Amino acid sequence: MKVLTVVGARPQFIKAFPVSQALRESHEEVFVHTGQHYDEGLSDIFFEELAIPEPDYHLGVGSASHATQTAEMMTGIESLIDEESPDVVLVYGDTNSTLAAAIVAAKEDVAIAHVEAGLRSENWSMPEEVNRVLTDHASDLLFAPSESAAENLREEGLTAGVHVTGDVMHDAVLHARTRAQDYSSITDDLGVDDGEYVLATVHRAGNTDDPERLEAIMSGLSASPAPVVFPAHPRTVGALEQHGLWETYADEMRLIEPVGYLDFVRLLDGAERVATDSGGVQKEAFYLDTPCVTLRNETEWTETVECGWNVLVGARESDIRTALTQQFAPEENPPLYGDGTAATRILDALNYA
Ligand code: UD1
Numbered sequence: 345m346k347v348l349t350v351v352g353a354r355p356q357f358i359k360a361f362p363v364s365q366a367l368r369e370s371h372e373e374v375f376v377h378t379g380q381h382y383d384e385g386l387s388d389i390f391f392e393e394l395a396i397p398e399p400d401y402h403l404g405v406g407s408a409s410h411a412t413q414t415a416e417m418m419t420g421i422e423s424l425i426d427e428e429s430p431d432v433v434l435v436y437g438d439t440n441s442t443l444a445a446a447i448v449a450a451k452e453d454v455a456i457a458h459v460e461a462g463l464r465s466e467n468w469s470m471p472e473e474v475n476r477v478l479t480d481h482a483s484d485l486l487f488a489p490s491e492s493a494a495e496n497l498r499e500e501g502l503t504a505g506v507h508v509t510g511d512v513m514h515d516a517v518l519h520a521r522t523r524a525q526d527y528s529s530i531t532d533d534l535g536v537d538d539g540e541y542v543l544a545t546v547h548r549a550g551n552t553d554d555p556e557r558l559e560a561i562m563s564g565l566s567a568s569p570a571p572v573v574f575p576a577h578p579r580t581v582g583a584l585e586q587h588g589l590w591e592t593y594a595d596e597m598r599l600i601e602p603v604g605y606l607d608f609v610r611l612l613d614g615a616e617r618v619a620t621d622s623g624g625v626q627k628e629a630f631y632l633d634t635p636c637v638t639l640r641n642e643t644e645w646t647e648t649v650e651c652g653w654n655v656l657v658g659a660r661e662s663d664i665r666t667a668l669t670q671q672f673a674p675e676e677n678p679p680l681y682g683d684g685t686a687a688t689r690i691l692d693a694l695n696y697a
């Protein structure tokens with residue numbers, strides 16, 4: 345089987361890594377990087393650390409408005425599908441790179457396989473929600489991380505080709521956790537001790553592009569009694585600078601460049617808790633037994649909230665402050681999203697499709 349994998353943003357390199365490794369043992373994979381993320385710390389570092397082979401094609405699309413970015417990706421992907429004639433186009437998650445590949449493959453009549461199918465925030469103002477729903481409805485194979493994701497698909501009339509595989513990020517974290525313990529010196533480099541700092545990430549458009557929300561988040565985080573380590577996405581750095589918040593908060597917390605995956609997993613593993621608006625980080629926190637404060641009003645990963653490891657605080661400053669001090673780590677850590685063997689399950693489903 346010839347599989348054309350399309351990725352473009354940081355979390356997709358991480359999600360693709362375990363699947364690509366399994367896939368390449370018995371199939372041909374053509375690996376396409378759209379170039380949605382292009383900074384060394386958001387792209388190359390993951391290929392180096394995770395030993396992902398160099399992309400066969402790099403579309404070099406870069407940053408632009410949603411329409412321009414998606415259209416440029418589509419033009420590039422269309423040519424590649426014509427040139428490579430894949431049996432399957434494999435996409436991950438919910439970025440513009442995901443949707444661009446799905447639309448083109450649907451019109452080229454190539455089977456589409458979607459990893460992380462069925463996630464819903466029910467918030468249609470999120471670009472990612474639009475990308476997820478449209479991609480799922482174009483897909484032939486829908487790899488859902490949980491029964492509840494499969495149920496979301498059923499509610500939208502999608503039942504054919506649905507496989508509950510667990511979450512590929514669980515596979516990735518299990519691999520990285522052990523390596524990170526040996527490889528990473530980030531906590532020493534930053535001078536923080538395990539269990540005595542808060543890790544924070546913010547990059548969601550709904551938070552960065554609204555100065556009031558962004559300021560409330562920064563103010564809430566800076567009230568943490570423990571030091572806050574904050575690897576800042578370039579989108580967030582730009583917004584903090586634009587709204588005159590950088591100078592205020594650079595002194596209040598450890599604002600650093602984005603870090604590689606092994607350093608990030610090490611930081612997350614050692615953190616007393618994490619505050620984030622990331623989708624991936626909420627799950628990784630759960631796998632690593634790190635309590636999570638989610639800086640959003642809703643989440644796609646509802647089970648992490650239901651079982652007590654995650655609290656939703658939105659951008660409400662006082663709720664953020666409270667959540668950074670309250671105790672909320674339960675004893676139980678049930679297997680919500682599989683057991684770290686999602687890549688094998690995905691491969692099995694592809695083989696028998
Ligand atoms: C994208 C995804 C989001 C995902 C996130 C992962 C969409 C709509 N959004 O958001 O779902 O959670 O990736 O991190 O697909 N920039 C750089 N260097 C880079 C990349 C981006 O400086 O290498 C800056 C640019 O100013 C750019 C901004 O970040 O305009 C936003 O980048 P973009 O790829 O459009 O969206 P993300 O916020 O990264």
Ligand code: UDP
Pocket residue numbers: 354355358545547575576601602603604605606608609621622623624625628
């Ligand atoms: N991550 C990383 N370095 C960082 C911040 C995050 O390696 O400085 C990893 C994190 O472990 C997770 C992924 O990036 O696997 C999450 O990506 P992001 O938050 O950008 O996107 P989302 O998951 O919200 O789509």
